[in-house]
Amino acid sequence: MSFSITILGSSGALPAYNRFPSSQFLTIQNRHFLIDCGEGSQMQLMRFNLPYHKINHIFISHLHGDHYLGLMGLLFSLQLQRRTNDLHLYSHRGLDEIITLQLKHARSALNFNLIFHEIDSSPSQIIFEDDVLSVETIPLRHKIPCVGFLIKEKSKPRKINKEKLPKNISLQQIASLKLGHEIRDENGNVLFTNKQLTLPPKKSWSYAYCSDTAPDQSILSIIKKVDVLYHESTFMESEKEKALETLHSTARQAAAQAKAASVGKLLIGHFSARYRDLEPLLVEAQSVFQNTSLAIEGETIDLDE
């Protein structure tokens, strides 16, 4: 029942100091997702021994190269490894055309279904949902249409209190208890209340990924109280003008967003190539929002209780 986020790339548009462009691998209750897929993502997935062939959904925030140029290589590799499962791709219009053209010139066709889901930048909408989680878009403010992603676990089943459980209870009744129902007799009378036999469910986690954006108050209502917020921090406050001009954020601005949205933890990334040492960005962010970490490639944030 884990919820984990592994950083594959933490670099801004220009890779530097062995930092790779944006990409993150998520594992949520045995489902595997890729968020953005910058150049070299497949090498990072392999390097960190992640089960990339189990990824069934890939979310691309926008069509700047540093957020998707690793996708074609990953698709070719999955093809070489004889993938047959469907793969769902969520992106703004255009990526489908780019993939089709590259396949054409390679005189190749994928031997699995690549199912393209077109993203509209605004308003926020749910683009994926199953029985345990949902993914919705976060409209961002950048030079081209761009969205972040909010991933939320749904309520988890209540935990059975084994010490209190009567012996003659059926598997069907256990399933019913997990969903929060009471145990009744054939006439509908309550034999045991749910509270008598169960404990509260595990926490449902939430994660917001804000890839490339100027700080934007209008997203606060969407990211409010998420457990972890990844917010780009391309620059430091000393380059505030540059951030404004390029529609990126400073570390301080990212931290101010985290604070205003009362998130649990802030993760900063998308670092400009001008910063070899990232510690000053961390210090700047922490001066506004203490529970901040740097996105470090290969590191996993594990939200399991």
Added chain:
Amino acid sequence: MSFSITILGSSGALPAYNRFPSSQFLTIQNRHFLIDCGEGSQMQLMRFNLPYHKINHIFISHLHGDHYLGLMGLLFSLQLQRRTNDLHLYSHRGLDEIITLQLKHARSALNFNLIFHEIDSSPSQIIFEDDVLSVETIPLRHKIPCVGFLIKEKSKPRKINKEKLPKNISLQQIASLKLGHEIRDENGNVLFTNKQLTLPPKKSWSYAYCSDTAPDQSILSIIKKVDVLYHESTFMESEKEKALETLHSTARQAAAQAKAASVGKLLIGHFSARYRDLEPLLVEAQSVFQNTSLAIEGETIDLDE
């Protein structure tokens, strides 16, 4: 006056064990070239501290992803770094269209001229030439149109024998001596023969790059006696059938080509992901052609005398 080849990627189509897809950086008499540009080439160029912003000519052997998917990222990075010099790109038709489409969806335009030179696969032809070297194509046998590249230095200037040089000789006369001419008086009579005042020029080097190909006797006349032959060795002889089916070569076949063409040195690469340890491929090749090396990323073959 150096001639050096730096390996950026030695992997076959599926990257593995931190080996990157095909790419090589060449420096020849202060000219800088890129041959193939697999995913991650820009990161490798940066990692090995190579002056990638000085590359003016990029040669792409064919449009399988592992040979060009790093190009778009490199172009975006050069753009970010405010390149203004022309960049020449040599490739089969299609790559121009792929680049244009990706720029369109990024709503971006390059601020330097990208000059596209379309390659025909056959017959062999000179595609680049200046006063010190030429690049010609080597038609290869692969699943899609594919060429290798033969890079040949032209004859170098004769060296002035300073011990023998008369004192009153002009700069113009020195330039003339370097080109192999005699020194004559105003009536055209020889005062000094060229041999009296000069020594033989430095060696002119040649390099043949054969990216993806089944072994093909028809290229022997083109690669004959090159100083260094890079020939793909995707498989070992034990996978000969697989090599035949995919139009790749085994280490033994690459070595047989080297031997038949009487080359100086063989470099093997484009290793399948099935080989973690490359030593057996080297041993197999060396059993046929002793002067063989593995293409190791970050290593430079320097042909300077």
